[in-house]
Amino acid sequence: MAGTSMSSIPVAPSGLSRRAQRFVEVDGIRVPVQGIRRHRDAWIGLGIPAVEIDRAVAFQDRWGGLALPPASFYEGGPRILDADHPEGSETEGWSFPAGNGRVSMAYGFVIGPDGEFGIDANRWTPLHANTDGWVESLALAAHAGRWAKTVTKIRGKAVESLDLGGYEPVPEVQGLTDTWWRGEDSLIALYRGEAVGLDAPQCLEAHVYGGLDEWVLHGG
Structure with a gap:
């Protein structure tokens, strides 16, 4: 080496x-x-x-x-x-x-x-x-997981029923197939990559981080 x-x-x-x-x-x-x-x-x-x-x-x-x-x-x-x-x-x-x-x-x-x-x-x-976007997503997941009052994981078809009204995309993760969304007191990570890449809709997954303060939502 x-x-x-x-x-x-x-x-x-x-x-x-x-x-x-x-x-x-x-x-x-x-x-x-x-x-x-x-x-x-x-x-x-x-x-x-x-x-x-x-x-x-x-x-x-x-x-x-x-x-x-x-x-x-x-x-x-x-x-x-x-x-x-x-x-x-x-x-x-x-x-x-x-x-x-x-x-x-x-x-x-x-x-x-x-x-x-x-x-x-x-x-x-x-x-x-x-x-950069991948690393930003890792940092955001670690940060949100540390400070969220609740973390909920949703899998499969149930992910499609998530209501993203009132949420805005988190730009720094530069999401394509995977995206992050910011709400009033929560963050949602949508992981679609395995579902798309493997033709496996059961692999669709979302992580919902709830009860976040403003400083966590906007940079920490």
């Missing part, structure tokens, strides 16, 4: 909310990972476009080696954010792995052709517009 064998306290990448910055720096660790620049010539020789290699390198520079607490869904998410060689698809464009799962899974975590963070299941399913 490159660098020292010891973990380190990470410095949060720029552009995150204050809540996500604290989450990364307080709850995360940075572990050594192999650099991927050294593979550039070999990958180009395999026909991987230079621009796609540059995307993977940029991801590794920003996120590589960051280990965060488990997500409340997706079997905890990647154990460590860590890029690997890009792979191309005629229908879906180029993507590259975002890190290995914590357990054996039916899908992998992938960075899509436009930088989306998602899962590669029966079909490519983008969860958030970028990795």
